Amino acid sequence: MADLKVSGLHKFYGKFHALKGIDLEVPSGEFTVFVGPSGCGKSTLLRTVAGLEEASGGRIEIGGKDVTWARPRDRDIAMVFQNYALYPYLSVEDNIAFGLRARKFAEAETQKRVARAAEMLGIGALLKRFPRELSGGQRQRVAIGRAIVRDALLFLFDEPLSNLDAQLRDDMRVEIKRLHQELKRTMIYVTHDQIEAMTLADRIVLLRDGVIEQQGSPLALFERPATKFVAGFLGSPKMNFLKGRIGKGVVTLEDGAKLPLPSPKGKEGGAVIVGIRPQHISLGAKGSRTAHHVIVELVQPTGTRLHATIPFGGSTIVGEFDAHAATKPGAQLAIEIDMSRAAIIDPATDKVI
Amino acid sequence: MSALPFHRRHDVRLAIRYALAILITIVFVFPVYWLFIISFKTPDEIFAFPPVWYPKSVQFANYRVLFKDGDAETVLNSLILAGASTIFAMILGTLAAYSLARFKTGGENFAVWIISQRMMPPVAIVFPIFLLYVAFGWVDSFHGLIILYTAFNLPYVIWMMRGYIEDIPLELEESALVDGCTRWEVLWKVVFPMARAGLFATAVFTFVFAWNDFLFALVLTRTEVTTFPVQVTHYFGGQSNFWAKIAAMSVLGTIPVFFAVATMQRFLVRGISMGAVKG
Ligand SMILES: Nc1ncnc2c1ncn2[C@@H]1O[C@H](COP(=O)(O)OP(=O)(O)OP(=O)(O)O)[C@@H](O)[C@H]1O
Ligand SMILES: [Mg+2]
Numbered sequence: 182m183a184d185l186k187v188s189g190l191h192k193f194y195g196k197f198h199a200l201k202g203i204d205l206e207v208p209s210g211e212f213t214v215f216v217g218p219s220g221c222g223k224s225t226l227l228r229t230v231a232g233l234e235e236a237s238g239g240r241i242e243i244g245g246k247d248v249t250w251a252r253p254r255d256r257d258i259a260m261v262f263q264n265y266a267l268y269p270y271l272s273v274e275d276n277i278a279f280g281l282r283a284r285k286f287a288e289a290e291t292q293k294r295v296a297r298a299a300e301m302l303g304i305g306a307l308l309k310r311f312p313r314e315l316s317g318g319q320r321q322r323v324a325i326g327r328a329i330v331r332d333a334l335l336f337l338f339d340e341p342l343s344n345l346d347a348q349l350r351d352d353m354r355v356e357i358k359r360l361h362q363e364l365k366r367t368m369i370y371v372t373h374d375q376i377e378a379m380t381l382a383d384r385i386v387l388l389r390d391g392v393i394e395q396q397g398s399p400l401a402l403f404e405r406p407a408t409k410f411v412a413g414f415l416g417s418p419k420m421n422f423l424k425g426r427i428g429k430g431v432v433t434l435e436d437g438a439k440l441p442l443p444s445p446k447g448k449e450g451g452a453v454i455v456g457i458r459p460q461h462i463s464l465g466a467k468g469s470r471t472a473h474h475v476i477v478e479l480v481q482p483t484g485t486r487l488h489a490t491i492p493f494g495g496s497t498i499v500g501e502f503d504a505h506a507a508t509k510p511g512a513q514l515a516i517e518i519d520m521s522r523a524a525i526i527d528p529a530t531d532k533v534i
Numbered sequence: 535m536s537a538l539p540f541h542r543r544h545d546v547r548l549a550i551r552y553a554l555a556i557l558i559t560i561v562f563v564f565p566v567y568w569l570f571i572i573s574f575k576t577p578d579e580i581f582a583f584p585p586v587w588y589p590k591s592v593q594f595a596n597y598r599v600l601f602k603d604g605d606a607e608t609v610l611n612s613l614i615l616a617g618a619s620t621i622f623a624m625i626l627g628t629l630a631a632y633s634l635a636r637f638k639t640g641g642e643n644f645a646v647w648i649i650s651q652r653m654m655p656p657v658a659i660v661f662p663i664f665l666l667y668v669a670f671g672w673v674d675s676f677h678g679l680i681i682l683y684t685a686f687n688l689p690y691v692i693w694m695m696r697g698y699i700e701d702i703p704l705e706l707e708e709s710a711l712v713d714g715c716t717r718w719e720v721l722w723k724v725v726f727p728m729a730r731a732g733l734f735a736t737a738v739f740t741f742v743f744a745w746n747d748f749l750f751a752l753v754l755t756r757t758e759v760t761t762f763p764v765q766v767t768h769y770f771g772g773q774s775n776f777w778a779k780i781a782a783m784s785v786l787g788t789i790p791v792f793f794a795v796a797t798m799q800r801f802l803v804r805g806i807s808m809g810a811v812k813g
Contacts, residue, residue: 233708253711260712266705270727280713283723331713 183242184209184334184367185230190239192225192391199225201391203239207335207369208384212361215371216378217388218414223371226388227337230369232256244334254283259328260337264344265320267312267327273299274308277326284331298326301360318349325357329364338370342377354380375415379403387411404522409531412456412524418488420524421462421498423455432525435495438473440518446525446534453534456524459488462500465517472515477508491516572781573597580777596782605779608765609786614676615751615761616744616790619683624737626684627691632725634692635699636707645696652689660753667754674756682754683744690743691736698732699725738798742791762787 185207192200199222207213215223228234230241232253241249248256259280267276277298281291299305302322312320321341328336338357342350358381361368372378378385379399386396395407399415406412412420425432427447431439432455440455447453465472478497479490487502491514500516508514525534571589572580573596579586600606633639640647663682664673672678702725710720726733751761766783769776 231708231712233711252716253708254714254716256712258712260709262705262709264703264705266703266709268706268724268727270730279710279723283710283714283719327709327713 183207184244185369186240186242187226187230188240188242190226190229190241191237192222192229192234193237199391200229200237203391203393205386205393205396207367209367210365211383212358212368212370212381213384213386214378214382215369215386215388216373216375216382216414217394219373221388222391223373223388224339225391227339227369227371230335231258231260231337257334258337259331259333259335261321261324261328261339261341263340265312265324267320267323269312271311272308273304273310273312273315273323276312276323277308277330280327280331294330294332295326298330301329301363302326302356317345318353321345321353322356325360329360334367336366336368338368340371340373343372343374350377357381376417379415385415387414406456406524406533408533409454409456409524409526412526412533416458416460418459418499418501421457421459421496422526423457423494423496423498424528425453425455425494427451427453434493436493438494440494440523441471441520442525443521447527452528454526454528455494456526456533457498457518458522459499459501461519461522462498462502463517463519464502464506465515467513467515469515469517472517475514475516477510477512477514479510480508489514569781569784572777573785575778577778596778597786600779600782600786605765605783606786608760608762609783609790611676611759612745612761612763612787613790615679615683615759616741618676618680619687619744620737620741622680622684623687623691623740624733627688627736628695628733629721630688631692631695632699632721635696636704645693648689649693650689652686652693656686656749660749663750664753673754674758676759678754679751679759679761682750683747686750687740687743691740694736694739695729695732698729698736702728735798738794741794745787745791 183206185205187203187205190200190203190205191198203226215226217223225234229236230243232248232251232255236249239249240247243256243258268279271279274295277295278291281294286294295308296305299308302325304319304322304326307315307319307323312323315323321344324341341357342353345353354377357370361381370377370381372381382399384396385399385402387394387402389410395402395411402411403415406415409422413422423434425434425440427442427449428439429449430442430445432442432453433439434455467474473493475491475493477489477491481488481490482504485504487504487506487508489500489502489506489508491498491500493516502508526532527534571587574592574594575586575589576593576595579589597606630639634645667673667678670678672681706724706728707720710724711717715723746763747761748763748767751764752767755761755764762783766780766787769779769783
């Protein structure tokens with residue numbers, strides 16, 4: 182059963198068309214991530230689901246009930262905001278209990294739930310403190326605690342980690358993932374960070390300019406992107422795009438280099454874009470028939486890996502190699518390209534063929 | 535260059551600065567002190583020459599007269615008028631301010647239009663209002679002045695509270711809405727606690743405006759609801775002034791304002807809103 186079903190959802194801000202017909206089903210118990218570049222409408226979609234923005238058209242169902250026009254309090258949702266939204270005049274304990282008290286829970290039950298949530302999040306010792314006496318990470322835990330005590334059908338997170346520094350963000354990401362495994366609730370998480378999306382999601386919904394570009398499991402989107410945009414958005418470093426033409430079983434790049442096509446694609450002579458992930462470029466043996474001989478322009482070591490910028494095929498590409506590849510600018514390399522995992526894109530439609 | 539070593543020069547300068555500060559303080563505080571002291575003097579002491587700088591014995595005869603003749607009731611009248619109109623203006627004004635701040639009621643410029651009403655010179659409207667009040671039969675009535683003070687202070691309350699409410703992070707309210715609050719509960723549980731300092735400061739100013747009003751009270755009252763500022767003017771006679779009564783009434787009339795300001799100081803400590811969101 183789907184906990185959230187959105188159909189034909191539109192949102193206008195005055196004349197600005199922020200959501201252009203969103204159709205979406207979020208299966209029960211899954212962790213769904215809305216991801217996309219800044220301004221694509223992720224927050225708008227989440228806030229419309231929460232009832233904080235009014236839909237301009239379409240239908241929203243939560244738990245099988247039409248809530249398109251319901252008040253936020255009648256939607257059975259809990260939400261965590263980017264800037265924590267803690268009440269400065271309430272202690273941590275009262276902050277966490279806020280939603281339960283607003284819903285008139287018995288005091289004993291409230292205490293029990295607050296204690297349990299605090300224990301899960303490791304903030305049991307902070308209950309008597311006030312928000313101003315907490316670090317950023319602790320505040321975010323309290324904000325999450327306030328949502329999870331509620332036991333709502335749907336948990337919404339709008340970029341909850343973007344105010345934290347990188348180290349803390351990694352820790353909290355793990356924490357949120359663990360929380361989801363423990364609670365097994367339906368969660369929707371908004372981020373513009375594709376790594377956060379890949380690592381957290383059971384299911385990614387990739388938005389672009391107010392429409393869903395593609396949705397599916399992280400691996401499905403990563404390995405079988407439907408469009409050039411999806412291919413370029415997911416993965417780090419970014420996918421390389423090279424212009425070429427289809428030949429007999431090969432793609433001929435702008436500088437004449439030929440890449441083999443594992444399966445026939447497009448029509449002969451047609452223009453295509455070849456998308457190759459940096460991870461699918463490897464070092465080959467010098468003199469091998471399938472290797473391409475290139476000269477390295479720039480290297481960026483990351484510790485475990487090494488990213489090399491290489492002029493190739495009439496453009497430059499980035500390849501990811503072992504940290505000890507002993508490559509320096511100006512060095513000659515023989516590289517192999519795994520064409521079985523390349524994306525062949527029609528430049529007219531930007532769709533993957 | 536002075537022949538004095540540096541630290542001596544510094545000491546002299548400091549001494550001069552203190553002397554000046556004390557002198558200025560005396561100049562400004564003396565009239566207040568004098569008024570206060572007169573209210574406890576006997577008639578002989580008031581006109582004695584050389585002046586009596588401090589009364590030999592503190593005696594309350596002047597105050598006793600005010601209470602016996604019922605003059606002191608005018609302070610109570612003022613309290614009722616200023617208190618009631620402050621409560622009404624705060625309730626109506628805060629709700630209006632919330633609507634303006636969060637729902638943009640009336641558009642962006644509506645608030646400026648509202649505050650501009652406050653800038654109208656009271657003298658310009660007191661006569662039309664007098665005619666209106668005569669027609670309504672509201673002259674010399676409590677409700678007449680309470681309605682007037684409420685209306686007169688409303689623009690100020692709306693303007694101030696709108697500013698305080700706009701300073702509250704919207705997410706705090708949204709979070710409460712999602713957590714199960716109605717709009718009214720959001721006001722009660724989020725907006726009021728967050729704007730507490732602003733609420734108190736605005737209320738104190740509103741109270742003091744009404745408390746200090748002289749013009750409207752003079753024109754719109756006769757004998758039933760005389761306010762304390764109007765009453766004080768009755769003591770300025772053509773031939774002689776009733777100094778003792780003026781002083782005692784003024785002291786009585788200053789006490790509520792003194793407490794209002796003292797309370798306000800406590801709430802003007804604004805640090806309370808820190809830590810709501812990431813700074
Ligand atoms: N209240 C508003 N009034 C007018 N336009 C708005 C409003 N809120 C959002 N928009 C516009 O709608 C578009 C989508 O905004 P939204 O906040 O959903 O983006 P987002 O995907 O969450 O981006 P980010 O990653 O930067 O948070 C943006 O172009 C934004 O300018
Ligand atoms: Mg956003």
